[in-house]
Amino acid sequence: MRIRKRHIALIVYFVLLFIPIYWMIITSLKTDNEILKELTFFPHELTFKNYVEIFTNPFWRASFANSLTYVFLNVVITLMVAVPGAYAFSRWKFRGGHHLFFWLLTNRMAPAAVFMVPFTELYYILHLYDTCWAVALAHCLFNIPLAIWILEGFMSGIPREIDETAFIDGYTFPQFFRKVFFPLIGPGIGVTAFFCFTFSWVELILAKALTVTNAKPAVVQLTVGIGAEGVKWGLLAAAGFLTIIPGAIVVYFVRNYMAKGFALGRV
Amino acid sequence: MKNRAWFFLIPALVLMSISAFVPLMTVINYSLHYIFSGSAPTFVGFENYVEVLRDPTFWGALTRQLCFSLMVLLVEIPLGIMIAMAMPRQGAALAVCLVMLGIPLLIPYNVVGIIWRLFTQASIGVVPGFFRLFDYSYSVALNPVDAPVTIFVLDVWHWTPLVALLSFAGLQAIPDAYYQAAQIDGASTWKTFRYVTLPKLKPVLILAVLLRFMDSFKIYAEPLLLTGGGPGNSTTFFSLHVARKAESYELGYAGAVSIIYLFIVIMFSFVFFQAMTNIGKGEQQ
Secondary structure: OHHHHHHHHHHHHHHHHHHHHHHHHHHHOOOHHHHHHOOOOOOOOOOOHHHHHHHHOHHHHHHHHHHHHHHHHHHHHHHHHHHHHHHHHHHOOOOOHHHHHHHHHHHHHOOHHHHHHHHHHHHHHOOOOOOHHHHHHHHHHHHHHHHHHHHHHHHHOOOHHHHHHHHHOOOOHHHHHHHHHHHHHHHHHHHHHHHHHHHHHHOOHHHHHOOOOOOOOHHHHHHHOOOOOOOOHHHHHHHHHHHHHHHHHHHHHHHHHHHHHHHHOOO | OHHHHHHHHHHHHHHHHHHHHHHHHHHHHHHOEEOOOOOOOEEOOOHHHHHHHHOHHHHHHHHHHHHHHHHHHHHHHHHHHHHHHHOOOOHHHHHHHHHHHHHHHOOOHHHHHHHHHHHHOOOOOHHHHHHHOOOOOOOOOOOOOHHHHHHHHHHHHHHHHHHHHHHHHHHHOOOHHHHHHHHHOOOOHHHHHHHHHHHHHHHHHHHHHHHHHHHHHOOOHHHHHHOOOOOOOOOOOHHHHHHHHHHOOOHHHHHHHHHHHHHHHHHHHHHHHHHHHHOOHHHHO
C-alpha cells in the first residue's frame, strides 16, 4: 500500500513537470491566430508551418549547427582535462588540495554577467571572437569544476587496491588507464558528459556575448524574435521544442549509463 | 608521488586560469577605475565600492536575491530528495524516470523564460486562466508579488530534477546492508532516514546545495524574459542589476558590484561547504 502511494505522488509530479513542456509543444502546432485569440488546450487547427519555417531558414539551421558544435567541443575539452584532474584529487592527498578543490568550484559561482566584458576582450585578442571555439572555451569556466567534482566522486568509489594490483601486474600507467580504469569509470564519464552537455547547451549570456553572426547559437537566435513586431509565439515555441531534442537524444543514449553510473558512484 | 598529482592537474589549472583568473583580474582592474564610454579610464581607488554600498538599488537587489536563493534551497533540496526516494530502483521504469527528469534540465534558460511568459500572458496564458476560476486577477506584468512568486515556481520546476538526479545517485550508492541492519534494530522509517539515508547522502547533498545556491544567484534570463525585471524592481535579481550597469557601460560600478557579488557567493558557499562537511562528523565517531 505504501509503495502505491509513493508511485502516485511520483506520477503527479511528472505530470506537473510536463505541463509547461506540453504547452510549448501544442503552442508550436497552433496557428498564430489561434494562439492570440483564446485559451485552447489542444490545437484546433493543426499546423506544421512553424517547423517548416525553421527548417527552411538558413539562419535557424546554422544556429542549431553552431550550438551543437560548441557543446560538442566543450564536452571533449572538459573531459580531456577533468579526467586526469579528478584522478589526481581522488588518489593523492596533497598540500592545499582540499582548498584547491573548493576553489575550482568557486569559479562556477562567477556570474556570467560579470565575465561578459573581460571575456569579450580576451577572445578578441586571441582572435577567437565570434567562433564556436570561443564559446566552447568560455563554457569550460563552469563545466571543468563540475566535471572534476562529479568524476572525483566516481573515482573515489573505486578502491585504490585496483590501481596497485594493476601496477604490480606490470601495467604501465597509460595501459592501466586504458584497459582497467577507463572501463570502470565509463558510466561516470557518461553522467559527467551529460551534465556538461546540459549546462553548455542551456547557457545564454556568454554564448550571446561572444558571438555576433558567424557562430550565433540557437539560444541567441531565439531571443531575436522577441520584442520587435509582436512576439511570434508559435515560431518561438517550435524553436524551443527543437532545442530540447538533441539533448533528449543524448539522454536517451546515456540513460543506461546514468542508471549504472549513478549506482556506482556517490557522484 | 605528490608531484605527480600536480602533473595531472596542469591541464585543468591552465585552462581555468585563462578562463577564470584573467577575466577576474580585468574585473578588479575595472572596479578601481572610473570608466565611461569613450573617455580614458581614470584611477579612483575604492570610490566605486563606496558608491555601490550607498546605492539603495544594490541593497534591494541583494536582499531580494538572498531571500530567493534561500527559498530555492529550502524547497528544492527536500523535494528533490523525496522524488529520488520515490523513484523505482531498477528496470525500464527507472530509465523512463531518469530520462523524464533529464528533459527539463535541457531546456535553455531563455526558452524557459519564453515558455513561462507564454504561460502567464494576460489573456492567452494558462496561469491567469486558472486563477480566474478563483476570481483572482493574476498578472506578472502588474503585480509585484505575482512576478517573483512565478519566478520562484519556475525555478523549482526547472531545477528540482537536478537535485532529484543527484540525490538518486547518492541513494543508489547506499548498500542494502545498512537498511537491513536498521530493520533488524527496529528503527522507524523516520529514524532510518535520519540516521542511515541522510548521512550517506551528505557528499551528494553538499554538491546539490552548492550548485543550487550558486546557480540561483546567477538567475538572469528568466526574469529578463518574463518581465524584464519588473514590475518596479520586484524581479531585478543580482545578475540583472550587474548586467544593466555593464550594458550602460558603467564598467567601474559594474566591476565593483561584481567583486562584492563574488565575495558574497564565495563566503556563503564556503560556510555551507564547511558546515555540511562537519555536520555528522561527531555522530560517526
